[in-house]
Amino acid sequence: MASSLTNAPFASGIVVYCRAGFESEAAQELDATAAAAGVAGFARTERNAGFAEFVLTQQGAPDALLRLFGWSRLIFARQSLAVIGQFKALPREDRLTPLLAALPAGFQVGDVWVETPDTDASKPLTAFCRSFNNAFVQQLRRSGALDPRSPWRLHALFPTGERCLLGLALIDHSAPWHQGIPRLKFPREAPSRSTLKLDEALQVLLNAGERERWFKPGMSAVDLGAAPGGWTWQLVRRGLHVTAVDNGPMDEGLMASGLVTHKREDGFRFQPRQRVEWMVCDMVEQPRRVAARMAEWLAAGWCHRSVFNLKLPMKKRYLEVQQAFEAMQATVAAAGRELEIRAKQLYHDREEITVFAQTR
Missing domain, CATH: 3.30.2130.30 (VC0802-like)
Known part of the structure; x- marks a missing residue:
């Protein structure tokens, strides 16, 4: 037995x-x-x-x-x-x-x-x-x-x-x-190796049922700080329509998919015209500023769910993460919503963690 x-x-x-x-x-x-x-x-x-x-x-x-x-x-x-x-x-x-x-x-x-x-x-x-x-x-x-x-x-x-x-x-x-450690192979068609971060995040932070329900062809997403398109590529390969927000150039092959709209705007200022299923973000900025921007999107109801990276400081990294999450919880609570956070330092991360967040 x-x-x-x-x-x-x-x-x-x-x-x-x-x-x-x-x-x-x-x-x-x-x-x-x-x-x-x-x-x-x-x-x-x-x-x-x-x-x-x-x-x-x-x-x-x-x-x-x-x-x-x-x-x-x-x-x-x-x-x-x-x-x-x-x-x-x-x-x-x-x-x-x-x-x-x-x-x-x-x-x-x-x-x-x-x-x-x-x-x-x-x-x-x-x-x-x-x-x-x-x-x-x-x-x-x-x-x-x-x-x-x-x-x-x-x-x-x-x-x-x-x-x-x-x-x-x-x-x-x-x-x-x-x-x-999930052993992932870099897809040659992807514009950058950062694509592996989002691929790993979706395997580690979501279960199989969530991946199936929350990624369906025709769904909409926004990628803040998208260029050249490593994270956008992961969304497009799942059939999502993506608004890629970045002042830098996007990969030509990715744009040829017909599923990407490129907005040459600042990711910290862009606002969607209508609610989207997903917002992803891999911008290099202070973690509290990124966390505050993510909380703003979730509190306003501009997206259902988000995956984003927080670049960590050299010292007091655990404290910085806790303070960023507490501030996010407070912002979303003030809007009358509940916030779920899952986070992990992935194998493909370095001085950062990757976070999944959704409102309920």
């Missing part, structure tokens, strides 16, 4: 994967989430490690922890795992035995992923992870600990060849990509 949620081993904490250099922001978010929920513990990080941890004062149930610290709820986390074992000096001649011993008798998982953090220092371990993953799967199958009906996936995160964090993920509530 597949493992239920009740017979899983207790967890000592949470580990989240993040972009290298943003460990501090990931840790601040873990601390804030725990404090809001009254969970005792502390976050810890290592510079440029590509992950952050929250250590519990007392062990907890992994399913409850993963729902609280779920990867989709956190901005700076690519993946969230409940930690069930930490190993600092695994013997090279037999790494498997200690890891298998961390699983209680009778506990089963649906799959196992052996991974490294997304850092330059960890790249040499890629080949090792592939071979070790195969050996891990075979051993779990022989021992009866592998069952595709199990709700759990086992993760072994190797920052080094001897160190491992062993964790559990709820398959239906975790990032479905190794290292939490």
Whole structure:
């Protein structure tokens, strides 16, 4: 029988994967989430490690922890795992035995992923992870600990060849990509590589049902700061009619689609003549100014939904994000509307986060 949620081993904490250099922001978010929920513990990080941890004062149930610290709820986390074992000096001649011993008798998982953090220092371990993953799967199958009906996936995160964090993920509530990274191929027809940001955002911030309902041929959209058209291209390929707002030139091939109207105007001043389904924006400007402009659109009802980027400062990045979102909530609330915000630092982002927002 597949493992239920009740017979899983207790967890000592949470580990989240993040972009290298943003460990501090990931840790601040873990601390804030725990404090809001009254969970005792502390976050810890290592510079440029590509992950952050929250250590519990007392062990907890992994399913409850993963729902609280779920990867989709956190901005700076690519993946969230409940930690069930930490190993600092695994013997090279037999790494498997200690890891298998961390699983209680009778506990089963649906799959196992052996991974490294997304850092330059960890790249040499890629080949090792592939071979070790195969050996891990075979051993779990022989021992009866592998069952595709199990709700759990086992993760072994190797920052080094001897160190491992062993964790559990709820398959239906975790990032479905190794290292939490969607592997996207740059479409040659797209005008710029920024197109991958919006492509990833729609996969990460929306579920399959939302993508199907909210992107239908004939729908309308506005792209603020559109040139040369990387984000517009993603909308056009889904059949939307796009008003591209930018004083710069748009890609000729994109304009030939017949689905784009180019307005040579300032994105901070443009106002649509009628409501549109989508407004997207990737303008390089201070995050609070962009957030204020997005809130203005949503409060006025000029669009149903929006996806936009916020370029982050070098310091106090987590605080800047929280203050920007609070200001947006206040602006939209003053207009008598409710605002839903989902945000993520995507793989294709750098010093920025990507945000989905809609009014209800």
